[in-house]
Amino acid sequence: MRWRVFGIVAALALSACAQPALQYVPSKKSAVELRTIQTRVVPGDFDNTMRSVIETMHDLGYRITRVAPEAGVVSGTRSSSLRLAVVVQSRGEEESAVRANASVISQIQEAQVDSPEFYQRDFFVPLGDTMGRSLTTLSETDDAPDAARPVAELNTLAEREAQAKSNTTE
Amino acid sequence: MAQYGVLAGSKDRDAVETGEVAGQIALTVAFALMGASYNATWDKDQVIRATVTSRPVSTSDVQLRISFERIVTRNNGLSRAEDLTAPEFSSGFFEKVRAGLAMGER
Numbered sequence: 001m002r003w004r005v006f007g008i009v010a011a012l013a014l015s016a017c018a019q020p021a022l023q024y025v026p027s028k029k030s031a032v033e034l035r036t037i038q039t040r041v042v043p044g045d046f047d048n049t050m051r052s053v054i055e056t057m058h059d060l061g062y063r064i065t066r067v068a069p070e071a072g073v074v075s076g077t078r079s080s081s082l083r084l085a086v087v088v089q090s091r092g093e094e095e096s097a098v099r100a101n102a103s104v105i106s107q108i109q110e111a112q113v114d115s116p117e118f119y120q121r122d123f124f125v126p127l128g129d130t131m132g133r134s135l136t137t138l139s140e141t142d143d144a145p146d147a148a149r150p151v152a153e154l155n156t157l158a159e160r161e162a163q164a165k166s167n168t169t170e
Numbered sequence: 171m172a173q174y175g176v177l178a179g180s181k182d183r184d185a186v187e188t189g190e191v192a193g194q195i196a197l198t199v200a201f202a203l204m205g206a207s208y209n210a211t212w213d214k215d216q217v218i219r220a221t222v223t224s225r226p227v228s229t230s231d232v233q234l235r236i237s238f239e240r241i242v243t244r245n246n247g248l249s250r251a252e253d254l255t256a257p258e259f260s261s262g263f264f265e266k267v268r269a270g271l272a273m274g275e276r
Contacts, residue, residue: 047174051225054176055235058223061253063239064178080241080251107248155241155249156215157182 022105024149027114032140037116039099039144040124040135041091046072049088049096049131056127057084066151075151081105083150084123097138098127101147175224185216185242214245218254220263236263 027034042049053074054064062076062084072088084102091097100123102113113119128135138144154160194210201208218240225233238254 050174054174055223055225058176058221058235058237061237063219063221063237064176064223067174067176069173080249153241155217156243 023109024103025109025111027112029114034114034147035099035144036137036140037114037119038101038147039097039138040127041138041142042096042098042127042131042135043094043133044096044131045093046088046090046096049098050074052127052131053086053088053098056123056130057086059130060122060126063153065153071148072145073148075148077150077153083110083152085148085150086123087145087148089145097142097145098124098135099145099147100124101150103150177222178219179222180217180219183216183218185213187213209246211244211246211248213242215243217241234264234267236260 029037042052044052050067050069050072054067057064057074057076060078062078064074064076066073066075068074072090073085074088075083075085077083082102082104084100086101087099089097089099100119102118102123103110104113124135152159154163190212194212198208198210218238220236220238222234222236224235227233236259238259240252240254241249242252243249
């Protein structure tokens with residue numbers, strides 16, 4: 001009996017420690033449709049737009065996980081299940097294109113968000129408010145930045161060690 | 171990150187509480203004795219994260235904003251985030267900034 005209990009406890013403890021790798025589930029919408037949903041043209045230069053994106057994400061409760069100025073990418077995590085990556089691309093001196101790409105994390109997968117309402121209401125309207133400007137949608141013939149995949153937040157020592165290990169092997 | 175007025179910092183803290191672990195193990199054993207299974211989970215790691223953003227409001231003034239969150243990861247890998255909104259967090263931070271600026275002026 002004692003061994004039976006021990007076996008059950010050990011099995012449960014091991015299963016509780018297992019962390020399945022997240023499977024990325026991209027949207028089923030077409031690339032053109034997704035581009036329209038995720039992209040806006042902003043009347044602002046690159047630096048001012050980058051600052052405004054960061055400020056807006058902070059206001060919306062995102063923790064900024066990475067800023068890559070040379071690529072114009074800002075990545076953040078809200079709560080523990082919503083990730084957002086925003087790409088800023090200069091379009092001349094006074095205009096920038098902004099593309100947002102969000103994903104929702106569950107226990108087994110990371111699903112790309114493709115709801116037009118989410119991007120409009122939960123990012124582009126607040127961004128326009130921060131900048132005090134109106135944002136416009138991109139025309140189908142215009143170039144748009146590629147969507148960036150949000151960076152995962154590393155919250156445990158084990159996650160950071162695994163990341164460091166994968167960085168050294170790359 | 172500082173180029174665009176943002177700084178992020180974090181501090182690790184062990185989140186394991188003996189009482190919670192003992193309770194969960196006791197439940198697992200009790201369920202096992204009844205022939206049922208119980209998935210024992212408890213808080214394992216926690217990290218306190220701070221995000222600071224700044225914006226120039228005039229040639230001499232900068233507006234600073236700070237937020238604190240605590241992310242707790244359980245032993246099954248699931249995590250939860252909690253906003254740390256107690257005024258002591260932000261007031262402690264701004265006190266240190268003020269003291270640092272005062273030292274810089276001397």
